[in-house]
Amino acid sequence: xxxxxxxVTLPPTSIVGHHYEDGFPRLSSGKLDGRRIADDAAKAxxxxxxxxxxxxxxxxxxxxAVFRRHLGIxxxxxxxxxxxxxxxxxxxxxxxxxxxxxxxxxxxxxxxxVSALEARxxxxxxxxxxxxxxxxxxxxxxxxxxxxxxxxxxxxQHFGLISLLGGAHVLLAAFGFNLARFQVPAxxxxxxxxxLESAARLVVPTLGWTTVVALVSPVSIANYLLIxxxxxxxxxxTKYWFIxxxxxxxxxxxxxxxxxxxxxxxxxxxxxxxxVLLGIGLALRFGLHGWWDATAYAYKIPTVxxxxxxxxxxxxxxxxxxxxxxxxxVTIVTTWGFFESPSRSLVIIGGILALVWIRSIPxxxxxxxAVASVASASMYIYLTHFQVTSPLQIESPLIxxxxxxxxxxxxxxxxQPILAWLExxxxxGTTGRDGLGRGNPEQRELxxxxxxx
Numbered sequence: 001x002x003x004x005x006x007x008v009t010l011p012p013t014s015i016v017g018h019h020y021e022d023g024f025p026r027l028s029s030g031k032l033d034g035r036r037i038a039d040d041a042a043k044a045x046x047x048x049x050x051x052x053x054x055x056x057x058x059x060x061x062x063x064x065a066v067f068r069r070h071l072g073i074x075x076x077x078x079x080x081x082x083x084x085x086x087x088x089x090x091x092x093x094x095x096x097x098x099x100x101x102x103x104x105x106x107x108x109x110x111x112x113x114v115s116a117l118e119a120r121x122x123x124x125x126x127x128x129x130x131x132x133x134x135x136x137x138x139x140x141x142x143x144x145x146x147x148x149x150x151x152x153x154x155x156x157q158h159f160g161l162i163s164l165l166g167g168a169h170v171l172l173a174a175f176g177f178n179l180a181r182f183q184v185p186a187x188x189x190x191x192x193x194x195x196l197e198s199a200a201r202l203v204v205p206t207l208g209w210t211t212v213v214a215l216v217s218p219v220s221i222a223n224y225l226l227i228x229x230x231x232x233x234x235x236x237x238t239k240y241w242f243i244x245x246x247x248x249x250x251x252x253x254x255x256x257x258x259x260x261x262x263x264x265x266x267x268x269x270x271x272x273x274x275x276v277l278l279g280i281g282l283a284l285r286f287g288l289h290g291w292w293d294a295t296a297y298a299y300k301i302p303t304v305x306x307x308x309x310x311x312x313x314x315x316x317x318x319x320x321x322x323x324x325x326x327x328x329x330v331t332i333v334t335t336w337g338f339f340e341s342p343s344r345s346l347v348i349i350g351g352i353l354a355l356v357w358i359r360s361i362p363x364x365x366x367x368x369x370a371v372a373s374v375a376s377a378s379m380y381i382y383l384t385h386f387q388v389t390s391p392l393q394i395e396s397p398l399i400x401x402x403x404x405x406x407x408x409x410x411x412x413x414x415x416q417p418i419l420a421w422l423e424x425x426x427x428x429g430t431t432g433r434d435g436l437g438r439g440n441p442e443q444r445e446l447x448x449x450x451x452x453x
Contacts, residue, residue: 018043063117066097072424077115082185085427086110087198088178090420092144092376096369099138103127107141107359111185138368139360143174146351147375150174153347155385155404161397165339166347168242171378172305173352175246176277176312179253180270188267192254197423199250202379204422205415206243209383217387229300240383241300248302249309271323274314281307282334307334308348315355324356331356373409380415381408 018040025033025040067075070093071084081094091110099105102117103124109117153167186194203226210223222234226248229241257263266273284303294304311334314327331352336345363371374381385404388411394400 061101061121063098063101063114063121066094066101067114069097070094070420072420073427075114077118078113080113081110082182083189085186085190085194085197087182087194087201088143088175089198089201089376089379091178091182092372095141095144096372099368101125105139110182136365137362138365140363140368140371141360142354142358143177144372144375145361145363146170146174146354147378148371150351151374151378151381152401152405155381156397156401158385159389159397159400159404161401164347165341165344166351169305169308169344169348170351171242172245172308173312173315173348173355175249176309176314177316177355178312179309180274180313180316184266184270184273187257187263191263192258195250195254195257199247199254201419201423202243202247202250204419205379206240206383208415209387213387229297232297241298242382243379245300245302245305249306252302270317271314274310274317277313278307278310278330281305281310308352311352312355315352318356327356328353374405377409377412380412381405384408384411 025036027033064075067073067081067084070090071086073084075084081091086094095105095109098109098117101121101124102109105120106112150167150170153162153164156162157165157167183194183198206226207224210219213219214223220228220231220234222228222231223239226240226244228234228239229244257266285307288303294301297304299305311327311331318324318327332349335349335352339345339348381404385408388407389400389404392400392403394403
């Protein structure tokens, strides 16, 4: 199984192993008996020969195995989740598996080397063996909880279940929060590539789903260029303004940090970089849009919203209480009154303040995976919730919301392994050419500098 994993770069959970004592079964013509092999594989899977998850099989219950499973990469001892190209889209699933192995997983585990996490795992295993019990409550990252709550709010509001707005704008702040946590530390190691990879992880499923929708509904070139937030009269039902804003911002950020001196300044002065980003966002909001009315675009364009990303960025990098108090005041002053609805402003302010002051929240262990699954699938829920429920003609807003979330999670479970495999193929084809292989000493030095910054 491990050999096959290296050849096709699939995670172990996607591979079924079955051993033939006397060689592969063949037809009378001498060709492989594909039908029998497929049947044997199905029987092997049913019998439990599929590679177990770390929580199920002690033989693979290591930190490196978790990383291999979700990232399709064999990590080295000194590499971190960020070094290996991890981002917020895969952070949740990796966190869930690591929490099965490590008691009190630190909030900044994504910046710890595999060797340090493995040491924590060994200590946790010994502690659990001596205690002989599991916790009824566990910690959940605040931004993960906010992603789950926000996507439920968005879908519920779209279907008329609630009238509370602001979930998408909380997600914009969470985007800035995770930008500072995952992509920025990787800039020293890989330049602007982490930003472009994150954009691709948004673009590929969005365009894939747009193509599926195009089979039954009209779409325009703006849908495929992801600029419907600037072209409000374009045809089609797939106007995903939120994803379009994220992609547009990621591309601009990548262009900025492609200039090496700027990239180094961002790495060395992350708080100052967040202040600059917030300042530019506020200048655009009050300066540019002081004479250019953005109402025609329903305030769904980057120049209006980038200040929220700056607030989220700063929420991730500041530490001192006085800094958090200052950021809280700026959040309240700049957000209140931006929208006509006071409740919308309160939702956004509350979400950002949660990012500023609360790093994690205790949740019942039995419900953690459910919340994390919704958060992990939030993009797919957002992409599909209208189209997958419209043909069902569900009248109840509550039932439609539940069905949309459930089907979005199913879509994520189908799409994520496929996209991970495609990404692994691309990475395998470029690693040797760009000199950024795992054993490259310069890469390791830049990675360490990035983590220190």
